[in-house]
Amino acid sequence: MSDITIQRLNGSFDRWDALLDLILASFAYMNGRIDPPSSALALTPQSLREKARNEIAYVALDGDKIAGCVFCRVEPDSLYIGKLAVLPTAQRKGICKRLLTYAEADARERGLAVLRLETRIELTENHATFAALGFAKTAENRHPGFDRTTSIEMQKFLP
Template identity: 60%
Template structure:
């Protein structure tokens, strides 16, 4: 059984969390340019992220198998670092973590979830579309003249 718990400052499993994010995002390494910001994460920056954002971890039999970080914005809840262990992908865990994000958004009076995904990750675009997200913008990372990511939003009822 998978339990979803808040990630607080005293979480204490930063090394496992970093390993989870890096393993979950590893497939992107040969696909996206510029490289994922996950490579810039450190144990200290994850702890800082937990202080500044709202994080949740999915745990099964004591092992971290998923996470999501959310940040309150003026009109939406930004969803970032949605990471699912490769062994648990395509089993509904991402949807469960997004449902937790929706709950947080509603509790804070926000009408939408917002996320960004890389332009090359068309499988992610499709998955997020199936979960109710719509493409709302195309963006470029600093130093790039081409589109490198898209923004997607899900309006909440």
């Protein structure tokens, strides 16, 4: 893999179809494994464009190929990490960690000392990955209409 560059999405970004393809490919292993299904399945190029307007978004580029992304939403006490995705063929190469480094810098810039994310209860490998990146489980949540835990919340407290 060549050198990965991280780029903040701005008004000149126009590869929304490719970004959607990346997210869907990255989240495909969840299909049939989590209930309710991932909200990624409802995304469109237009909804991603709108999401990038309202949130902080980064893409990881391997040359001109989109290899990863993260969307971050500013909350009163934290920066919420959402739609963190890495192309399956590019995983285990440090892209997730690099994207989170940019999120951490954004959080600090805004005076926020916590990164927050949610991951599905069934995806225990994600729990382990995020724990290795400094996140700790802080809550169990359930989607509307469910009488069981469907996701866990994890937070990383920034030094």
